[in-house]
Amino acid sequence: MRAILDNFRRILYVVGVTELAFSIVILVAILANIGAQVFSRYVLNLPLIWVEELASYLLIWLGFLSAAVAHKQRRHVSIALLHAIKSPPLARALTILAEICVIFLALVLLANIPLAIGIESRTTSIGLPIDIPKHWFFSVPLAIGAASLLFTSLHGLLSALTTRPDKITPILGRFGDHSDPDLERVEAALEGRTST
Amino acid sequence: MSLLVLFGSFGLLVGLQVPIAIAMGFAGAAYLMLDPVFPTLIMVQRMARGIHSFPLLAIPLFILAGHLFNHAGIASRIFGFANALVGHIRGGLAHVNILASIIFAGMSGVAAADAAGLGAVEIRAMRKAGFSAPFSAAITAASAIIGPIVPPSVIMVLYAVMAQVSIAGMFLAGIVPGLLMGLLLMGTVYTMARSGRIEGSKQNRVSLRELATSFVAAGPAIAAPVLLVGGLLLGVATPTELGALTCIYAIVLGFSYRQLTARRLLAAFSETITSCGVILLLIAVGIPFGWIVAVNNLPAELSSFLTGLSDNPLIILAMINVGLLIAGAVMEAAAILLIAVPIVLPLVQSIGIDPVHFGVIVVLNLVIGVTTPPFGMILFIMMDIAEVRMSELVKAILPFYIPIFAVLILVILVPEITLFVPRLLGY
Numbered sequence: 001m002r003a004i005l006d007n008f009r010r011i012l013y014v015v016g017v018t019e020l021a022f023s024i025v026i027l028v029a030i031l032a033n034i035g036a037q038v039f040s041r042y043v044l045n046l047p048l049i050w051v052e053e054l055a056s057y058l059l060i061w062l063g064f065l066s067a068a069v070a071h072k073q074r075r076h077v078s079i080a081l082l083h084a085i086k087s088p089p090l091a092r093a094l095t096i097l098a099e100i101c102v103i104f105l106a107l108v109l110l111a112n113i114p115l116a117i118g119i120e121s122r123t124t125s126i127g128l129p130i131d132i133p134k135h136w137f138f139s140v141p142l143a144i145g146a147a148s149l150l151f152t153s154l155h156g157l158l159s160a161l162t163t164r165p166d167k168i169t170p171i172l173g174r175f176g177d178h179s180d181p182d183l184e185r186v187e188a189a190l191e192g193r194t195s196t
Numbered sequence: 197m198s199l200l201v202l203f204g205s206f207g208l209l210v211g212l213q214v215p216i217a218i219a220m221g222f223a224g225a226a227y228l229m230l231d232p233v234f235p236t237l238i239m240v241q242r243m244a245r246g247i248h249s250f251p252l253l254a255i256p257l258f259i260l261a262g263h264l265f266n267h268a269g270i271a272s273r274i275f276g277f278a279n280a281l282v283g284h285i286r287g288g289l290a291h292v293n294i295l296a297s298i299i300f301a302g303m304s305g306v307a308a309a310d311a312a313g314l315g316a317v318e319i320r321a322m323r324k325a326g327f328s329a330p331f332s333a334a335i336t337a338a339s340a341i342i343g344p345i346v347p348p349s350v351i352m353v354l355y356a357v358m359a360q361v362s363i364a365g366m367f368l369a370g371i372v373p374g375l376l377m378g379l380l381l382m383g384t385v386y387t388m389a390r391s392g393r394i395e396g397s398k399q400n401r402v403s404l405r406e407l408a409t410s411f412v413a414a415g416p417a418i419a420a421p422v423l424l425v426g427g428l429l430l431g432v433a434t435p436t437e438l439g440a441l442t443c444i445y446a447i448v449l450g451f452s453y454r455q456l457t458a459r460r461l462l463a464a465f466s467e468t469i470t471s472c473g474v475i476l477l478l479i480a481v482g483i484p485f486g487w488i489v490a491v492n493n494l495p496a497e498l499s500s501f502l503t504g505l506s507d508n509p510l511i512i513l514a515m516i517n518v519g520l521l522i523a524g525a526v527m528e529a530a531a532i533l534l535i536a537v538p539i540v541l542p543l544v545q546s547i548g549i550d551p552v553h554f555g556v557i558v559v560l561n562l563v564i565g566v567t568t569p570p571f572g573m574i575l576f577i578m579m580d581i582a583e584v585r586m587s588e589l590v591k592a593i594l595p596f597y598i599p600i601f602a603v604l605i606l607v608i609l610v611p612e613i614t615l616f617v618p619r620l621l622g623y
Contacts, residue, residue, distance in 0.1 A: 020466060023473075024465045024466065024469060027256060027465060027468065027469065027472075028465075030256065030440075031257070031260075031440050031443055034257075034436060034440035035441070035444055037437065038437050038440070038441060042432075052250045055250065055253055056248055056249060056252075056253065057248070059247055059248070059252060059253050059476075060244055060247055062256060062469075062472060062476070063247045063476035063477065063480060064476075064477075064480075065473075066469045066470070066472040066473030067217075067474075067476060067477035068473070069470060069473050070469075070473030070477070071473070075470050075474060076215035076216070076217055076218065076473075076474055077217070077474055077528045077531075077573075078210075078213045078214060078216060079210055079211075079213065079216070079526065079527065079571050080213060081211050081213060082213060094212055094213045097209075097214060098212075098213065098214045098215065098218065101209060101214050101218050104222060104225065104226075105218060105221040105222050108225040108229070108236055108239060109225075109239060109243070111236070112235075112237045112239065116237060116240045116241060137244075137248070138241075138244035138245065138248070142243060142244045174463070174466065174467070175462055175463065175466040176459045176460060176461070176462030176463025176465075177457060177459035177460045177462070177463050178463050
């Protein structure tokens, strides 16, 4: 069981890094799109009609992919009402409950995706240079996000059942350099300005 | 189908530490499964379409701007300028803390980003200057709430989209209340310093030359909020476009300061993705939740209930305020907004209250919530940075609730405080 869970976790880690990379690419694309819109309007005097539509479709992709990333980092906000009760069985029960709720929600969403795709595929994008069926902007990102939540929580559920709660760590951590460039500089600036 | 299923399962799951977005989604899905009329397909359709909005794009962009500025090495420059300007006033670095927060609030859209980024710098400097850890953390927490009031503000974008009012109008409406809160906080610090209730060393007054030098060093950073507000006032770009321009400006500034490395850029973007994941999922599940509330006629029932108690708009507003403050103390701000706005906005408009004015009141209530025990998020960030206990922090922050609530009451009683600037510019 331990080996299966470890392999499952490795796969989810790779999926999570991929989701994060795609999310960053989408965010950069949104930034570039809107920046290009302003540039084109003021410098070229040529408003780009497709920018708003494309950017708002990208937001849907960003929303569901980033939600999956945040779930793998265990960063979705919860209220630690029972935090003061340091009981491992309670912590395990709460974790199991949270994972079951995610699994239930993801299954409800995934069960309805085929029907939603059927409806949305009847219409296409309006302003984009090529006509793309709308399910690629609505149901597909939601399905990918829901599937990712489902598998992450299945792993979380199995981990909670087999591992001590304090030994469970998020699948994804933080990326990049989080050191603060300002701390030492402020202290240096304050030197010589204080008197007691 | 009774709304008891919706609110009961949501409240129970939140109480059992299920993430708020998941609890909201679960409650909505469970309601629709038990309802004989509406299919669960609604959940899928409303969730995706709920975040299909160009104005909502301002949210990731202003979150990104906050993280980029945090990694661009501007905090020390802003802090240095604020220190040169007000550091000599009685209360010293506590005033600097508030002024720096006001300036940073004009660049970042989230209180938590202000508290975590600039807050770490402020607390460290105050501790070194002899202020106690609880007081340093308390003034940092109190001043961080100016962030979501002064533009840009993620929570104001969300309110504007939900209430279908102008984002630019909301941003402009927050300027005076934000500045007023800063002034009253500084007044409180001054009073405390005069009465000897604040320890810590005082600052020497700087020469005009030093002040000018610090201004030049901080100038490009201070220009960001000036350009943003200027852009709003002149109407040259939409708030979403201004969000994108602010991000591009932060990147250029960070590289020109030689602080923004590729790894820091990755940190800023990945932190933004996480923040987006949290808030966008909340919005996605909040939309069907709000829809269920609306189709069950709850807004009308609440309206007739409250107007039955009193027909005085101020008393109704006071009751809504008490509800929002209580909710803010135990729940995440965006979640409250998603639930409360569809319920109370029709009532508020029916008694003649301007939705922009009401928006600022809602935002004030919710940001007060993030500094209120037992679950105020900023308090937890401060406890972590300053290494203080909750009881110490709450005791130290108590005096600052006076100016904070004074601003709330003033904003409620005098709508012109919020509406003057947007009306002047035709919003």
